Amino acid sequence: xxxxxxxxxxxxxxxxxxxxxxxxxxVTARANAEEWPVRPVRIIVPFGAGxxxxxxxxxxxxxxxxxxxxxxxxxxxxxxxxxxxTQQFLAAPADGYTIGETxxxxxxxxxxxxxxxxxxxxxxxxxxxxxxxxPVVLAANPxxxxxxxxxxxxxxxxxxxxxxxxxxxxxxxxHLMGEAIAAALKVKSEHVPYKATAEALIDIVGGQVPFxxxxxxxxxxxxxxxxxxxxxxxxxxxxxxxxxxPTFKELNHxxxxxxxxxSFSGPAKLSDDIVAKLNKSVAAAVAMPDVQARxxxxxxxxxxxxxTEFTSFVAAENAKWKAVIEDAGLAAKPR
Numbered sequence: 001x002x003x004x005x006x007x008x009x010x011x012x013x014x015x016x017x018x019x020x021x022x023x024x025x026x027v028t029a030r031a032n033a034e035e036w037p038v039r040p041v042r043i044i045v046p047f048g049a050g051x052x053x054x055x056x057x058x059x060x061x062x063x064x065x066x067x068x069x070x071x072x073x074x075x076x077x078x079x080x081x082x083x084x085x086t087q088q089f090l091a092a093p094a095d096g097y098t099i100g101e102t103x104x105x106x107x108x109x110x111x112x113x114x115x116x117x118x119x120x121x122x123x124x125x126x127x128x129x130x131x132x133x134x135p136v137v138l139a140a141n142p143x144x145x146x147x148x149x150x151x152x153x154x155x156x157x158x159x160x161x162x163x164x165x166x167x168x169x170x171x172x173x174x175h176l177m178g179e180a181i182a183a184a185l186k187v188k189s190e191h192v193p194y195k196a197t198a199e200a201l202i203d204i205v206g207g208q209v210p211f212x213x214x215x216x217x218x219x220x221x222x223x224x225x226x227x228x229x230x231x232x233x234x235x236x237x238x239x240x241x242x243x244x245x246p247t248f249k250e251l252n253h254x255x256x257x258x259x260x261x262x263s264f265s266g267p268a269k270l271s272d273d274i275v276a277k278l279n280k281s282v283a284a285a286v287a288m289p290d291v292q293a294r295x296x297x298x299x300x301x302x303x304x305x306x307x308t309e310f311t312s313f314v315a316a317e318n319a320k321w322k323a324v325i326e327d328a329g330l331a332a333k334p335r
Contacts, residue, residue: 036096036274037070043264044092044100046085047168048078048196052217052298056131056262057101059294063285064278078196081169082106083117090124094269099128099278102265105173107314108321113171115332121318126270127311129282132300133259134215135235136177137245139228144210149185149251152211152231156187164190165211166200171330173260176321177234178213179328184253204228215260216242216299234258239299259301261317263310275307 043061047053054076061072077085082105089100107121119125140146146155156163163182167174170193182189192209194200197218204212205227212219212228216239222228223242230245236257238247248256264282266275285291286302295302305313325331 034273036271036277037068039097040071040073041068041096042089042092042098043072043074044085044089044098045074045076046078046082046088046100046106047076048198049076050201050218051168051197052134052215052260053101053103053262055217055298056300059291060131060264060282060285063288063291064281067281067284068277078168080116081110081114081171081175081193083110083114086117087119090119090267092267094126094267094271096266096270096274096278099264099266099270101262102127103173103262104260104317104321105168105171105176107263107265108317109173109176109325110169110171111318112322112325113176113330113332117171122311122315124268125265126268126272126275127307127314128264128266128270128275129279129307130303130305130310130313131262131264131282131286132295132302133261134217134298134300135233135239135259136174136213137216137219137223137233138181138231138248139204139212139214139219139223140231141204141207141210142227142229143207144229146211146231147229149232149246149248153185153187155210156185156189162188162190163211164192164209165213166192166194166204166209167213168197168200169193169195173215174213176325176330177256177258177260178211179330180258180324181213181248181256183328184248184256220298232256233299235299241297242299263314272307279307 043057045053045057057074061074064072077088086106089098092098111117111121144155146152155161165178203209223230232248233245234256235247283304
């Protein structure tokens, strides 16, 4: 028998060896995916501490740690409207031990606006799970005297004034929503980009910048403390925990109904088995009663999607926002 095997042509022996190696690799990869995670997992958040992205990631990470038996450690890596942290987790090994938080900004806005975002929102990612969406609040420092939408318009159009608003960076969701608000209300605007939401909110409360267009999750503590005046929110309906905050829709601006959504994604070569395991665990986490209560308080709306559904959702959002960005003249010029 051994003599027969040795007598077979070398090309057949090589083909058999190759097939054996491929089978071993498949079995090993499958076993690794089934065992995953066996050590701590990093979640890179490309936004600053204290913002909606950071808060949401930490809420979900706590439940992932409990359900999957390993620590899920949130690391904030802000900068360039989310580009810094996004590129960092895309460059990590696709072994499931480094994933990233993505959102409307990093996937649908920044790549169109900022030429520094060299990644492709579909090709370069393995999209894992939609987490939740939250509306944006137009808020004002009380020193402006703006408490209603008409107050805001009068202030922004007064001589020497403008709709000067802060965001977490050029191309961020806050930036685009601010530009959309300015266009819809026909007011002069001036954008002041910051590195992180928390830094910007400190300056808005301190009076260095008069207005903000951050998510309800980030703005809520300041609204409750009356250190910022809530003017209007981009939700479809008034929110139960903010009954006095009107919607843009009821103020005759239905074009300003939208949400900023957050999600988890990984490098493009991340195993489908790990993606499915994470997707299932994230869905279970956001369904927990304590998470639902926290989401409702901060205006987050969770929605379960499979990885395939979420990837299709990202593609649709990209097409929608690309048209908006190009119409606003904010698209990056080809290099």
